[in-house]
Amino acid sequence: MILEIQSLTAGYNAGPDILHDVNLSVHENEIVTIIGPNGAGKSTILKSIFGLTDIRNGKIIHGSRDITYHKTDQIIRSGIAMVSQGQNIFPDLTVEENLEMGAFIRQDKKELNQKKEEVFSFFPILKKFREKKAGILSGGERQMVALGMSLMLSPEILLLDEPSIGLAPKVMQEVFEKILQIRESGTTILMVEQNAAKALTISDRGYVLELGKNALEGKGKDLLRNPRVGELYLGKSQKALTHKKKSVTKKKS
Ligand SMILES: Nc1ncnc2c1ncn2[C@@H]1O[C@H](COP(=O)(O)OP(=O)(O)O)[C@@H](O)[C@H]1O
Numbered sequence: 001m002i003l004e005i006q007s008l009t010a011g012y013n014a015g016p017d018i019l020h021d022v023n024l025s026v027h028e029n030e031i032v033t034i035i036g037p038n039g040a041g042k043s044t045i046l047k048s049i050f051g052l053t054d055i056r057n058g059k060i061i062h063g064s065r066d067i068t069y070h071k072t073d074q075i076i077r078s079g080i081a082m083v084s085q086g087q088n089i090f091p092d093l094t095v096e097e098n099l100e101m102g103a104f105i106r107q108d109k110k111e112l113n114q115k116k117e118e119v120f121s122f123f124p125i126l127k128k129f130r131e132k133k134a135g136i137l138s139g140g141e142r143q144m145v146a147l148g149m150s151l152m153l154s155p156e157i158l159l160l161d162e163p164s165i166g167l168a169p170k171v172m173q174e175v176f177e178k179i180l181q182i183r184e185s186g187t188t189i190l191m192v193e194q195n196a197a198k199a200l201t202i203s204d205r206g207y208v209l210e211l212g213k214n215a216l217e218g219k220g221k222d223l224l225r226n227p228r229v230g231e232l233y234l235g236k237s238q239k240a241l242t243h244k245k246k247s248v249t250k251k252k253s
């Protein structure tokens, strides 16, 4: 187990508990997705791992280390990176400067440049726009900048909060393909996604969170087939699913 959340209860400042007794685990090199309704506490889970919430009970274990009360900079140094939801780049800095910001704790300039070139070869589009201000890029390109920044410290675990939000379907597909490539390069991924169908398709396992509590968990494929998940998160009734299958067969023949 590379990351384990045990009986986590957490909130913000003096506010109410948002997460109640949440359990979640991620094995090395898995892609694990958390789905659930708006306000369920999905982002709060990622922020808790990243040291940004008030943890009231439970534990967060990274490898063999208890990181429950570690500060964010310590967590980053220990090999966890996060791409937060929404505005997650510096629009007035160039793409290259954004990547450098992602590696702010790297001391060695040579190492930094080496990593930068590595990220550029992983995202050719970023190399093309290297000198351009990140703010002028399209939504999909900006998401690639955010992913590139997060890879600058070669994280062991990458936390992704709604990486496909607001993107057109084709661009969304490109982002998911990049996420698969990041995993292939050896990084473990824990993500939160609105697009449950797409996310579960590329995930080894998934968790459904409702009202700050564990509701369901299973293999990505099994959750996709789970009628309750279908109805609540994939926008399909069982009837519609059956219909769809039939019509697909029809089209092919
Ligand atoms: N920084 C914050 N301070 C106080 N409450 C917050 C903060 N961020 C989120 N919340 C509250 O926590 C709850 C869960 O939010 P969130 O984790 O963002 O849900 P999700 O990501 O599943 O949509 C919501 O009621 C939200 O208002």
Ligand SMILES: [Mg+2]
Pocket (backbone or CB within 6 Å): 042, 043, 044, 085, 161, 192
């Ligand atoms: Mg959220």
